[in-house]
Amino acid sequence: MKFLDTRSPDFQAELEALLAFETAQDPKIDQIVADICADVQKRGDAAVVEYTNRFDGTSAQSFADLTLSQDDLKAAFARIPADIQTALKTSAARVESYHRRQKLESWTYEDEDGTLLGQQITPLDRVGIYVPGGKAAYPSSVIMNAMPAHVAGVKEIIMVVPTPKGERNDIVLAAAFVAGVTKVFTIGGAQAVAALAYGTESVPQVDKITGPGNAFVAAAKRRVFGVVGIDMVAGPSEILVIADGTTPAEWVAMDLFSQAEHDEIAQAILIATSQAYLDEVKAAQEKLIAEMPRRAIIEASLGNRGAMILAKDLDEACETANYICPEHLELSVENPQEWAKKIRHAGAIFMGRYTSESLGDYCAGPNHVLPTSRTARFSSPLGTYDFQKRSSLIQVSEAGAQKLGKTASVLAHGESLTAHARAAEFRLKK
């Protein structure tokens, strides 16, 4: 891991270099994705079947071979070990409970003239959830994407998940069963995104697509944005741990590993206020790395993008965190709730020594789909609110129309919009 010191005159430059990540859109990928999207829009099912067979090494004859029913999901659930069944149910129940508290409710009020104002909240009709296949297939992601939609009241939740070489992941399908997914298509890539966005003979058009994917999926989501809603275009996963030295060094070392094991471009950063504690964590890492099956990935990730930062005090550590805007922030300190108040930008804040990021990843309740790459400056965790929308409500009373009409008329004439002005003036008493 790199070592940075906030006292160094080069600290800000070094920090910027550490966080830099090339996110430029690849024009070649864009072109391939544009062609696939256009083809799926034009030829529907036939195009999706062809691309799926070509890219996923499957041999589907028709779309029916790529379709799973509720019964298929139930059967997958029945096949998995009992302890995983229980864990999926526990996780889903906790995620459901937390997300119920996020649900938006309609509201109205009347002003002094009897004019009613408010907002009507409705769920989306139908959403699509993209779940990556193959090695990076995460059942927990199924729960984290489907459950908020379910809680929001979305009637149809369509999941797509590619099955490279036809291999289905029973735990992923079981998670879909537990999380209330309506239907699953075993398709992926840009062709799956296009099918959900435009609809085909077999795939109903959805209103929004959420869920992570590779560069092709990200490019396709960006392309269909506007035709349907999308969640966000996720970058590499990140953790920032701020430690005051009161948490066992081994715990913090393992928390950093848990981020680094995702992939080589994941980022794990530790800020502490004493060199001695940084050394302790380093020693713990050296001891613990031996027992890690994903050792090579962890070493690559920490070597390329990991860092330990020595800060003067916790105030400075929090300021640095606000610049980093981490996806996951562990405040492994005493009185973490006080320090959390100083945090302006973070996807999720894990407070206190018992709150390892992994508890939040799986089952604490909050969502694990979080803003990455400094986008916590302007975006939020995936939530129930992402599957609801608002309609403004306005019912102007006759009295209200007299007052508002005059103001609207003046402003409309100021914008040379005469019909706007006249429409307001018609409502004035003669």
Added chain:
Amino acid sequence: MKFLDTRSPDFQAELEALLAFETAQDPKIDQIVADICADVQKRGDAAVVEYTNRFDGTSAQSFADLTLSQDDLKAAFARIPADIQTALKTSAARVESYHRRQKLESWTYEDEDGTLLGQQITPLDRVGIYVPGGKAAYPSSVIMNAMPAHVAGVKEIIMVVPTPKGERNDIVLAAAFVAGVTKVFTIGGAQAVAALAYGTESVPQVDKITGPGNAFVAAAKRRVFGVVGIDMVAGPSEILVIADGTTPAEWVAMDLFSQAEHDEIAQAILIATSQAYLDEVKAAQEKLIAEMPRRAIIEASLGNRGAMILAKDLDEACETANYICPEHLELSVENPQEWAKKIRHAGAIFMGRYTSESLGDYCAGPNHVLPTSRTARFSSPLGTYDFQKRSSLIQVSEAGAQKLGKTASVLAHGESLTAHARAAEFRLKK
């Protein structure tokens, strides 16, 4: 205006054709915008000054010539007529009052094990507001974009507005003064969007860009999405009026005109339950069109994209509205609140005969930045919530870590993420 009848076997096909609008991204515009963005990112102020002089016909020597201070805005406010000053203040006050009700608040709760869960709400630090210049300069849009940011608690609100041939619109600048804008740069186009997204020597990098613009602005917003947040990519403006025949036909005729006068691609649709009423509105239009300064635009818009639809009853009219997902929906009917409950997709619902869309456009309180082109299926009016974001809060208690740790461990092993499992297991009592 076209005429459609829901009883026709071709109705659905005709409706789809009516709503169809080519929104394909133009690869030529994309390329020009990509080049401008890259150049601004590289050369900063100098590039912005060059593009501004070239595209806006200005002769700025340096960035200082493109910068307006609070004093400049105040001076503009002082120069405009008193009735417009008052109208701007009235509008801003009503918009502020409504948007205060939208403000999200932080919340937490404890589960039965003493684990704290919740969400911390924070405002964005700094936002950019794009305001079109020239003929389509709308002071009301300044209020509708800036006020929600102001209410959310955003500290810096940076506005950009092009001034073709150096011509400044005093009412636009006065609206910026009233709505609490921090600073104005007289720049526009892709170069303004790029300057806000990446920052230059003079323009501070913002966290989100909102506001409407032409095709170049839309392409630039789409491109920088991810580096900064954006609101939405707006399409042509639309109104759908559902009338039961109890509203004076002239009022409805003028409401349709008020949408149509925006531009040739705006869309105005009327659904009524009797042919006689449709005929009345048509006759009213023929009478009223003569007094419209923007007659040519209105006729082009209604001719190209306008329609009258005869429906069997109001239930069917509401179902059709849910397919159209209009930006503006007028329920010009008796008991409009009952009918509003049947509406699943609309940007704003204007209820009752006194609620002309224009009252909502200027001063009723709700925002006039609304989802267009059927995107009300998945998106919402611009609001205070667009300038706030959420961070999940989790503080697992020692007791909570015992239960959650087991579930997390099972699921992490199921995903072959050993470090995730070990981090949870470390928190279990030995």
